[in-house]
Amino acid sequence: MKELAGLEINLNCPYGNMAVPSYWKNIDQVTELIIRTKKAARDKILWFKAPTAEYPVKEIVAAVQENGGYAIDIETRKFRCGSWGGGGYSGPALKPYAIMCTHNSSKNAKIPVIGSGGIVCAKDVIEHIMAGAHAVQVGSANLMRPDFMARLIEELEALMDQMHIESLDEIRGCAKYL
């Protein structure tokens, strides 16, 4: 515990027995989990990964239709992942939905929101910040290149210079509707 800078509590894991409602759908259970974790974490930085499955599904369905959600190995004739054929969806195709989640979450939250989903370049980071994110989290891009984060930080600094942005505070949540 001493070595950890902070902890992410994942409230976004509906996997397992799909027939049983996920624990995060029970608000009393989630509240108790949050209270107990906060107490146990003491002075550690703590953030909670929000479940997104309660958002309107229209956008997810559209994204999955466009980009696929399942994959099949045509040699073995088996689904490539998950015991039911599918798996968590991540990567660039997720970004429009992720930006919506960041925007809606930050509009409603009184605590800082970490944007996550589809970040593969500095422009994506700026987009999440403009949608209201305090910080961002990167997943699958790190699996494509182990040095991704170092490159992203350099690219972000260069883009900020180019856009005459000194601090991300200047642009946080600045995006306006048309």
Ligand SMILES: Cc1cc2nc3c(=O)[nH]c(=O)nc-3n(C[C@H](O)[C@H](O)[C@H](O)COP(=O)(O)O)c2cc1C
């Ligand atoms: C291999 C892999 C495993 C993941 N496992 C989990 C997980 O166990 N729980 C979870 O909430 N998200 C999991 N994710 C999702 C990521 O935390 C992240 O939210 C998602 O990948 C979107 O970000 P990205 O587009 O930058 O990858 C996983 C993603 C990948 C690529």
